[in-house]
Amino acid sequence: MSDSKATSTTQNKTSAHVTIKDAFWSxxxxxxxxxxxxxxxxxxxxxxxxxxxxxxxxxxxxxxxxxxxxxxxxxxxxxxxxxxxxxxxxxxxxxxxxxxxxxxxxxxxxxxxxxxxxxxxxxxxxxxxxxxxxxxxxxxxxxxxxxxxxxxxxxxxxxxxxxxxxxxxxxxxxxxxxxxxxxxxxxxxxxxxxxxxxxxxxxxxxxxxxxxxxxxxxxxxxxxxxxxxxxxxxxxxxxxxxxxxxxxxxxxxxxxxxxxxxxxxxxxxxxxxxxxxxxxxxxxxxxxxxxxxxxxxxxxxxxxxxxxxxxxxxxxxxxxxxxxxxxxxxxxxxxxxxxxxxxxxxxxxxxxxxxxxxxxxxxxxxxxxxxxxxxxxxxxxxxxxxxxxxxxxxxxxxxxxxxxxxxxxxxxxxxxxxxxxxxxxxxxxxxxxYLYHEVGATHYVDQFIGSTYRSDGVAWSMSSTMPESGCVKLMVEAWAAGHELAVRIPAWSQRFRLELNGRPLHAGIDFVLSQGYALVLEELKSGDELELKLDMAVKTVHVNSRVKYDAGKVALMRGPLVYCAEEADNHIDDFWNVVVPADAVWSENAHPTFPDVRCLTGTVRYAASTTPALYSYDEPEIRSIPLTLVPFYTRYNRSLGAMQVYFRQDSRLR
Amino acid sequence: MSDSKATSTTQNKTSAHVTIKDAFWSxxxxxxxxxxxxxxxxxxxxxxxxxxxxxxxxxxxxxxxxxxxxxxxxxxxxxxxxxxxxxxxxxxxxxxxxxxxxxxxxxxxxxxxxxxxxxxxxxxxxxxxxxxxxxxxxxxxxxxxxxxxxxxxxxxxxxxxxxxxxxxxxxxxxxxxxxxxxxxxxxxxxxxxxxxxxxxxxxxxxxxxxxxxxxxxxxxxxxxxxxxxxxxxxxxxxxxxxxxxxxxxxxxxxxxxxxxxxxxxxxxxxxxxxxxxxxxxxxxxxxxxxxxxxxxxxxxxxxxxxxxxxxxxxxxxxxxxxxxxxxxxxxxxxxxxxxxxxxxxxxxxxxxxxxxxxxxxxxxxxxxxxxxxxxxxxxxxxxxxxxxxxxxxxxxxxxxxxxxxxxxxxxxxxxxxxxxxxxxxxxxxxxxxYLYHEVGATHYVDQFIGSTYRSDGVAWSMSSTMPESGCVKLMVEAWAAGHELAVRIPAWSQRFRLELNGRPLHAGIDFVLSQGYALVLEELKSGDELELKLDMAVKTVHVNSRVKYDAGKVALMRGPLVYCAEEADNHIDDFWNVVVPADAVWSENAHPTFPDVRCLTGTVRYAASTTPALYSYDEPEIRSIPLTLVPFYTRYNRSLGAMQVYFRQDSRLR
CATH class of the missing domain: 1.50.10 (Glycosyltransferase)
Known part of the structure; x- marks a missing residue:
């Protein structure tokens, strides 16, 4: 490390003018x-x-x-x-x-x-x-x-x-x-x-x-x-x-x-x-x-x-x-x-x-x-x-x-x-x-939050339905020649769809994936509408097996949102006895208190003792119960009670 | 509660003279x-x-x-x-x-x-x-x-x-x-x-x-x-x-x-x-x-x-x-x-x-x-x-x-x-x-530890192979008329065999079970030999499902001994990734350092990540590995390392 003077020749910029107008964040x-x-x-x-x-x-x-x-x-x-x-x-x-x-x-x-x-x-x-x-x-x-x-x-x-x-x-x-x-x-x-x-x-x-x-x-x-x-x-x-x-x-x-x-x-x-x-x-x-x-x-x-x-x-x-x-x-x-x-x-x-x-x-x-x-x-x-x-x-x-x-x-x-x-x-x-950054003439979309963007002859307005659904639209208002657009493809959305003016863009032809961004190869122009459709399917997340506390367990995510179970929506307070089947099907419903928020409901197994004994040779009894999950960020806005993010998953060992 | 004087009319006694002579305890x-x-x-x-x-x-x-x-x-x-x-x-x-x-x-x-x-x-x-x-x-x-x-x-x-x-x-x-x-x-x-x-x-x-x-x-x-x-x-x-x-x-x-x-x-x-x-x-x-x-x-x-x-x-x-x-x-x-x-x-x-x-x-x-x-x-x-x-x-x-x-x-x-x-x-x-107690003319055997017993015209010597095996012999040396013998049947041994001079005793006929003791109905006499054979099979213990920490897990016991896995006997240090099949078969072997002690070895499943990612959508990979268990009381007498009592069990949900 030389104690050299600072340099900013290759430094990324955030000098754009960005104003948020977003259904969720505003x-x-x-x-x-x-x-x-x-x-x-x-x-x-x-x-x-x-x-x-x-x-x-x-x-x-x-x-x-x-x-x-x-x-x-x-x-x-x-x-x-x-x-x-x-x-x-x-x-x-x-x-x-x-x-x-x-x-x-x-x-x-x-x-x-x-x-x-x-x-x-x-x-x-x-x-x-x-x-x-x-x-x-x-x-x-x-x-x-x-x-x-x-x-x-x-x-x-x-x-x-x-x-x-x-x-x-x-x-x-x-x-x-x-x-x-x-x-x-x-x-x-x-x-x-x-x-x-x-x-x-x-x-x-x-x-x-x-x-x-x-x-x-x-x-x-x-x-x-x-x-x-x-x-x-x-x-x-x-x-x-x-x-x-x-x-x-x-x-x-x-x-x-x-x-x-x-x-x-x-x-x-x-x-x-x-x-x-x-x-x-x-x-x-x-x-x-x-x-x-x-x-x-x-x-x-x-x-x-x-x-x-x-x-x-x-x-x-x-x-x-x-x-x-x-x-x-x-x-x-x-x-x-x-x-x-x-x-x-x-x-x-x-x-x-x-x-x-x-x-x-x-x-x-x-x-x-x-x-x-x-x-x-x-x-x-x-x-x-x-x-x-x-x-x-x-x-x-x-x-x-x-x-x-x-x-x-x-x-x-x-x-x-x-x-x-x-x-x-x-x-x-x-x-x-935090929404965008620029490197040279490349404009990066980092977060999908509705906003307007103005920088160096480039301008757009973006709308987004995140985090509840995954529809992002970027309306180009100005595009100076020689500039490029790179749109982040979140790690949680390996399946996605990119369209320009309603026409699907193809990887390797119309855009290339580089360091997790889709770099649009088309020359953009004012009036273009780029649409990104993200995969909002419920995903089952496994934690690396070096983590003791989550062994045999999974978290449920939808888009960027981690879900959890709250006692407020469920009739149990012992979520540790819930076992999520690997093939669980989750249906999406409006949250009872916050209608813009989506809950997930599915049928899970519940394993409880049949005897009051603290230690016994009897296996727990398994039955099916419904389980409702809500986004982690909404937890404890109604009543107090048990809450849990990770659930046991059936092990598919047999 | 009256502030009455103390009374000892019905109090149990421990006035017998008891001397321990036991392979394990002496x-x-x-x-x-x-x-x-x-x-x-x-x-x-x-x-x-x-x-x-x-x-x-x-x-x-x-x-x-x-x-x-x-x-x-x-x-x-x-x-x-x-x-x-x-x-x-x-x-x-x-x-x-x-x-x-x-x-x-x-x-x-x-x-x-x-x-x-x-x-x-x-x-x-x-x-x-x-x-x-x-x-x-x-x-x-x-x-x-x-x-x-x-x-x-x-x-x-x-x-x-x-x-x-x-x-x-x-x-x-x-x-x-x-x-x-x-x-x-x-x-x-x-x-x-x-x-x-x-x-x-x-x-x-x-x-x-x-x-x-x-x-x-x-x-x-x-x-x-x-x-x-x-x-x-x-x-x-x-x-x-x-x-x-x-x-x-x-x-x-x-x-x-x-x-x-x-x-x-x-x-x-x-x-x-x-x-x-x-x-x-x-x-x-x-x-x-x-x-x-x-x-x-x-x-x-x-x-x-x-x-x-x-x-x-x-x-x-x-x-x-x-x-x-x-x-x-x-x-x-x-x-x-x-x-x-x-x-x-x-x-x-x-x-x-x-x-x-x-x-x-x-x-x-x-x-x-x-x-x-x-x-x-x-x-x-x-x-x-x-x-x-x-x-x-x-x-x-x-x-x-x-x-x-x-x-x-x-x-x-x-x-x-x-x-x-x-x-x-x-x-x-x-x-x-702690080995015996008396109530009236009934002599209770509480613990199976080799010893001699003398009380009120009653005397015996007891030998025991506990805790490593479950053979208990009581040799009657004196038995005054009107006295009774009650032998504890441990909760872990619902199957047991009681013999008098080589002849099997039958529940309800030769003995009755009362409050967890076998009350011998035969009149005993000097020279009698009573033998109790306990069930030393490996048992899978489930903890009441109100205990969060052991949900989906089991402990392995053999007789009164809780077993654990030590890193010293196994090639892993992440026992939380071990899954014990419900039908696991355990073989008994001599402990490598303490030959009188029995280890248990069985084949278990081991579920580990296939990716270094902290969070992923990939299920862990399951393979079979041997697992050796030792009695909990022997832990950390060789080297330090990971140690665990409770293991995940496959959930038999499917």
Missing amino acids: KRIDLVLTQMLPFQWRVLNDAEPDVPKSGAIQNFKIAAGEATGEFYGMVFQDTDLHKWLEAAAYALELTQDPELKAHADEAWRLIAKAQMDDGYVDTYFQIKAPEYRWTSLQDNHELYTAGHLIEAGVAYHQATGSQIAFDVITKLADLLVKRFLTDGTAGVPGHPEIELALMRLYHLTGKDAYYRLARHFVLSRGQKPSYFEAETADRREKKIPNWLDIAYNHGEVDMEEPVDLAYYVASKPLIDQNIAEGHAVRAGYLYAGLADVAAASQDDAIKAAALRLWHNLADTQMYVTGGIGSTNMCEGFTHEYDLPNESNYCETCAGISLILFARRLQMFSSDSQFADVIERDLYNNTLGSMSMDATRFYYRNELERWGAKIARAGRPGWHACACCPPNLARLILSLNR | KRIDLVLTQMLPFQWRVLNDAEPDVPKSGAIQNFKIAAGEATGEFYGMVFQDTDLHKWLEAAAYALELTQDPELKAHADEAWRLIAKAQMDDGYVDTYFQIKAPEYRWTSLQDNHELYTAGHLIEAGVAYHQATGSQIAFDVITKLADLLVKRFLTDGTAGVPGHPEIELALMRLYHLTGKDAYYRLARHFVLSRGQKPSYFEAETADRREKKIPNWLDIAYNHGEVDMEEPVDLAYYVASKPLIDQNIAEGHAVRAGYLYAGLADVAAASQDDAIKAAALRLWHNLADTQMYVTGGIGSTNMCEGFTHEYDLPNESNYCETCAGISLILFARRLQMFSSDSQFADVIERDLYNNTLGSMSMDATRFYYRNELERWGAKIARAGRPGWHACACCPPNLARLILSLNR
Whole structure:
């Protein structure tokens, strides 16, 4: 890896202008605009009853000298506001809401006023612990918080041209550049995020120092001697508590716990890592930053590391729902193929981080696997973390619930550690950034979400019936000569039909399949209508037999949607006794509560004991029962109860 | 429940003189006598290298004024010595080992010297925290520690006639009677044990106050207002730390954690409890005390409560190995039918507590279910917690191990919290107390362990080939007129053959089956030889379908032995992909390392992915492989590796 300057000669672009108009997504975007953002603004202002207090705005008022009082919340409480501001920026690209603009402008004014002369802004350390600034990069989240502020500022400046936001974040970023690059102070963040934020700022400003600092953070992480171990030793010697000591240990410095480098995704340099490790959100954000640096540097070793970690993640540690993080113990990874379904974590933010990572890899490698994973994650883990009315949110997204755990199955409205809800808001409002990409003169359709597209003399509008049915139409409005169209063929739809103006296109003649995309060989022109018909048949998914928990079991999918059984539709709460015949026939019906949603109903076997004995020599009795399945993302929107994704399948062994 | 005096008119007896001479057990008893007891004595004296320091004897030396220094260890460190002394007492009934006697006598001398004038003896509170005596019955284990000392004293007095042991424990018990009965000071122990200890002392001395105090502890537990909540509130007000605060919280009193009454088996009075709850060892010891009180009082309500909790335990919360405790989170129970196989706890001490409970129920109800559970627990969870050479011990007895957990699969030699090894020693050395019982003139054979039996003009010697084969012979040496013999027919052997002097006995004519025992109707006489042939065919065990984790799976048993697959015998480490055909044929072979042990080998199906993809539409490929199973108790005596008890079975659905 040469420490070369960034290059963007072969980098994929997302500079097109994309506006979503989609039957499925537009109403969700509207819910975020009209419900989530105003709700979250009230929460941030402590004006929403019945949710845990936020204190985020009040903290900034105190730091700005406009109020007095104590800091309230987590060390990273500021980021709830920062993520909201990023979401508000995307919202202001979609809507001219003067009230929203006024709220966001007011927040930026406060942040700017709170910002210190040297550029530092982090209310925890300004109000509560000024003497501990930068004493624990490992646990104090300052660079994470800075990263979210910078991301928000980039987005807000892009959306509104705000100079105040631009000034705040460049002043902050310049402080970081001075400390960690110019002055050479050692340090990497315990919780990544700053890396990808600096890359966004670099792409906005073209200022090379931001790229170099991001690259420094990404590449110096995990080197020996360990920065985290040195920092911890130093803190212990000087008896400097980190925020965990302050919050949970009466300010007494923990002197014993060894630093779990793997938890911090720092067991060795990223460039040498092969297995996704540690806290899943930290890992996901870091990998996204790694991919950004790889794309900007065009350094093959960095690219290879990013792809290696991607494959480890997507091929051995990702749930069928796109969720990542197998355990709540570290909110993260355990080991390859360890994918328990009821004790998993699959944090909403981790799923989002996987989308961030995948999208960045897409930027330097046009392979459909990245868009496939984004789609899987989006329609299942991510979408399903929100209630259907976008007012309640899961932090954790298990694949099954039963027994005593059902009582805790509902989505809370807000969380004391509220990272996930504003993260969802910013993702959904920026969804238009995930639909297409360009490489040279080739325009790639990545996601099938109704939208209009304008780029370089090329324009179309696309309609889509996804995810409930698989009809995608692309109406060409302008097509400059020499441009090409590539349409993703999802891995779940090996059977598909592509038509141009009603005429079937033939593989190898009218289009070629390349890296999971159908590259249309016909010259397109304004007025052309390209139609893609996808295979929406119910599919039986087998999990690799290295996964213990799904042995002998299957998941049912239809298009990108994972289905599950809910007690609400079925008369049993012991779905583990259901056995799905390999030749089961599923009929599609309207969901009883959400008529746009399709349920699946089929006849399955149910194997139950005939005796109350705990242990016996009697085989269970088998009978046929109906089973209704609903999309995983719709789970727990009616009542609580048992829920399960994987079902035993008859083994066809005889 | 009348608070009546204890009665023993209908109580079953175990007053017979029983000596074990058994091919299987005698060598294990010898290992405990010759290896475990001397080893543990060295550990208790801090004279054994490479194990965590004990400090137990040194603590008593300090308390006795014969040494100076700080207390070392857990708040219940004394009990390691007490349990060893109880085991030593049983040993001295079996062997005249002057060195062992000298060690034990020396320990009793030390304890007596350490005992305070008022009878109190507990080195933690004598050395380390005298001001906190009896301030946290909930967590400070003083009554638990007293219980183990009293049990040891009863056993030692019975074995050796030791006056010093008798004086120590009666002085201590009288102190407890004075405080909690005469003076009426409120209190129940956070960790039960004192209840059954007081009952043993009551049976030894006939002193009614001990029974009344045991009854008081058993019946007042869980009443409202809660003693534990009141005690905690009082401690918080007075800022009195308990030992957990001292050990883990710098002596700062935890002011927030609510008292988890269920953990302490105190959510409501035992007489009203229906579901086994809380820490499994606490529950097991308490239930044993409850059964003792029930038997002594002959109070129907108390008996019913004991039987209700027994059935809940044995019929909904017990593993096929006899282990109890489904989670390490509270080292205890979760909810009915929640029996995970890899995250279970099944603490060795909890299994032993189940044996204690079952044996006491046997004392007031001659139903074979109690002996069945004792046998299941003894040959699987309990026996398997020790290495074959009785030098290493599990605390936790999982039913499966795989992947990253294998590295921690070995048995340690000793534990910092060393409750289990001495508990095993005392159980195995007192095993002769579990083989038979009498009701009136009926002599019950409960366990098939070679031994001699002498009681009331009746004498026999029994030989047994259990557990490896099922041939039991009872040679009558004396038989007084009017006595009857009842032989347990294990639930696993519905087919059996009973012969008297070579002549088959017929059910309904020569014997009747009653509560799981064959009651021999023939008049026996000296010289008779009764032979019982049990069904040792391999049995396929189905678990009740309310247990999620074993749905579609089976365990293989042969006689009382649960079998498992170990990586050492098989070429795979993914036993979850093994499917056992319902008509599998198992051949019996000698174990490669332990020739007396029988392995089972059969042909099974193995279902593995044909693609490296994590998710695919391809069914796994099925092939036949051999599978070797070994008794669960022999697991991990060769190498570490994957291990599994339950296997998928082909579902016969088609």
